[in-house]
Amino acid sequence: MRRRARYTLVETEHGHAWGVGAEVEGLFGDPRRGTYELCGWVPQTEVRGWVGSRVWLVPEDKAFDPWLLEDAESLGERPGTDSLVLTGLDDYEGPPEGHRGPVRVHDGHRWLGSCGEFARVLPAKQSAPPLILRGLAPSERLMAALKKGTRQALDLEQAALEIRDDRGEPLTDRLLWAEVSAWRPSSCGTALIDLELDGELFTPVPEYARTVWERWFTGPPDTSGAWAGLDTRRRRAWLDLVRERGCRRTLHDRSAGHAYMLDGRHITDEPGLYLALGEAVNGPGGYFGGCLDALADCLRGTFGHTTPATLLWHDAVTAHEHLRQTLTPAGRPYDLFAETLSVLAEGGMHVTLA
Known part of the structure; x- marks a missing residue:
């Protein structure tokens, strides 16, 4: 049985696909710090x-x-x-x-x-492991470049590794400079190849985020709050995938006057704030902003919301306790909880705290 094609290597300038495959080795690792x-x-x-x-x-x-x-x-x-x-x-x-x-x-x-x-x-120079696309079904254009074999032909220039979940829905992508360092016939099947790209030109996903990504590979969560047990570091990784997936989807805005309910029990940090808001508006795994500016953009429409609307914020005291003492990049104190309420109000969302 042939495995689902999860990864597509796409040339970014004109959008043609270099190949499609089911496995990638080297996606996770330790980015240069x-x-x-x-x-x-x-x-x-x-x-x-x-x-x-x-x-x-x-x-x-x-x-x-x-x-x-x-x-x-x-x-x-x-x-x-x-x-x-x-x-x-x-x-x-x-x-x-x-x-x-x-x-x-x-x-x-x-x-x-x-x-x-x-x-x-300056850290000691360390070589990066390659990014290997295993069981790749190559395009004719890629095979022509590989058979030519010159340095110029093997430099595929800027590309994107587009990633889908197990349901075939777009999840995220990773930009890279695709320079072929080796290739060989794959044991995954006939007419498939293992394509090795120079790892120096790719930033891996941090290893700590692997479990978050593996959860999202199976598809979006069925219930809200699946992120609640994560620490702030992994909540941030979860929010990154929510944002990247959400910005690839076309949402139908609800009619004006809709009433939303926000479960505020787990809003103990900034990513938790935006994860809870996203799920309040767009359901489990939903996106509705990842910072105050993005929240304001979402309130203008095309992200599932039409002004005016109402939001009943349960357990608001939790967010107030954890978010009221926040610092700007320059170190100026501000109240993120109060700023969020202000942005929601300006965007036509009437909030009731409970």
């Missing part, structure tokens, strides 16, 4: 292990904007020094080149500490 030494570290709270999904470094020099360290982890203090070592993903919002001045650090809710001098640590 930036490493930073915060010299003269003065803690305001204990910083150990996983620090947060979004950690901001705020330079004392106001000429520079804060920068973001995503999925930040603490490696602890460097032995024999007063330095704290942080790692995280900072590919698109890194520090100014050569910046070494003092910074303060917060996780979006509380200040973690400050340091007198900041320095980037």
Whole structure:
């Protein structure tokens, strides 16, 4: 029995498919992380292990904007020094080149500490494992390139790995630069190949998100709150898939005046807020914004909602307790719970707290 084709490698410029397959090796792994030494570290709270999904470094020099360290982890203090070592993903919002001045650090809710001098640590060079598409049914265009075999022909340039769930519905995609490093006939079936792409040109999905992705591979959840037992790190991964899947679907807006009910029992962090709102409006696994700006966009229509409407927010005290003390990237305090209510009201959603 032939397995369902989950992965399609698509050329992004013109949209033609290079091939379709059922398995990918190397999708999950450890993305390259930036490493930073915060010299003269003065803690305001204990910083150990996983620090947060979004950690901001705020330079004392106001000429520079804060920068973001995503999925930040603490490696602890460097032995024999007063330095704290942080790692995280900072590919698109890194520090100014050569910046070494003092910074303060917060996780979006509380200040973690400050340091007198900041320095980037260059990690040892490590080779990335390849991305292997196993049992790929190649297009004629791909086979022509493989048979030609020149370096130019094997550089497939920018591509997207489109991913579907077991029901055949679009789930998400991953952009990459597709450069073929090897290929061979596949043991998965005749006329199929195993295509190996240069892993240096692909950012893997973090390993901690594997269980979340595997749950979504089976299809969207049947009941609301399937994410409730996850920690913030994995809730963020769940929200990423909800958003990416939701933005690929065409929703029919309900008529004006619809009444929604929001289960607020599990809104103990920011991703929980948007997951609960999404399910209140669009059912289990539903999307209705992943930040305040996106929530405002969704309220304008085409995401299942038509203004005006009403929302009964059960157990609102939980969100109020956990979200009222929030920090902007620059460290300015604000109340995320109150801001959410304001955005909903401005978008024509009358909210009753219960």
